[in-house]
Amino acid sequence: MLTVRNVNYMDLDNPKGIQLISLHKSGSTWVQSYIHKKYRSFGVTLPPRNLYNEFLTDGNRKEDVDHIFVKRSYPKRIELLKQLRKFGLELAHKAHVPEIIPIWPWFKEFYKDHDILVLKRRNIFSHWLTILFYYNIKLATGSNVVKGNNKENYTYITPSKIENGRDEDILKSTIQEYKVEFKFNKICWGYFVNCIRFLNDVVIEELDSPQVIWTEDITTEWLEERFKVVLKKVPKPFQTFDYKIYFKPEEMKIIREIFEERFYNEFEYYGYELK
Secondary structure (H helix, E strand, C coil), X not given: CCCCCCCCCXXXXXXXXXXXXXXXXXXXXXXXXXXXXXXXXXXXXXXXXXXXXXXXXXXXXXXXXXXXXXXXXXXXXXXHHHHHHHCCCCECCEEEHHHHHHHHHHHHHHCCCCEEEEEECCEHHHHHHHHHHHHHXXXXXXXXXXXXXXXXXXXXXXXXXXXXXXXXXXXXXXXXXXXXXXXXXXXXXXXXXXXXXXXXXXXHHHCCCCEEEEXXXXXXXXXXXXXXXXXXXXXXXXXXXXXXXXCCHHHHHHHHHHHHHHHHHCHHHHCCECC
């Protein structure tokens, strides 16, 4: 059963910061929206979009690559966090595993006194399929994919409709527009496995008693009680979108077989379930 920790965020002489850690596609935008509003009472908030809420990101959308924020290096971002703390302020942001791996020793020390939540998806196969789904879209719409056979004059595909997959109709039209092929990808699989290992073997083990929460157990009521805030508009995931139907049966068979071997030899140990 998911419990609510009694945390005093309002000690103005020693405010208790909140830090969310997760993998991508875990429901972190939903949870972070409550943390973001909570920080308005004692901390610093940035514009409510992932470019800023994922403070340590390198920019995962093409339109963000040239943004001045993305061009700022890890040392410069870390320096901003340090300067804010000197003024008794903490910055609201969520940390995704791939972005904290390179700076883990610093991150672990810097946030050791925070109220830390680690967000995990219990149904790990659905999580993996979602990651793979968006990875295939990125391959089809990203700058690494070219039209035509002219090796000297590449014509790069620029996504004209997709907005980070936030709108279901836009997502479907993008899939049709770029004729996205959904299949197993070894690079993406290795990335996913390494992130799962780091989250469970390093983050959870090395931090001092973080609260581990499963996305499937969270409710709006629990979030309101946990952070003592109420949102007028609550971010919601797609309600009817079925990622599985975009993978051909032969591809799904390969994906499932590779996944199940890893699940029964490793993932199950971490408390994940195969449904």
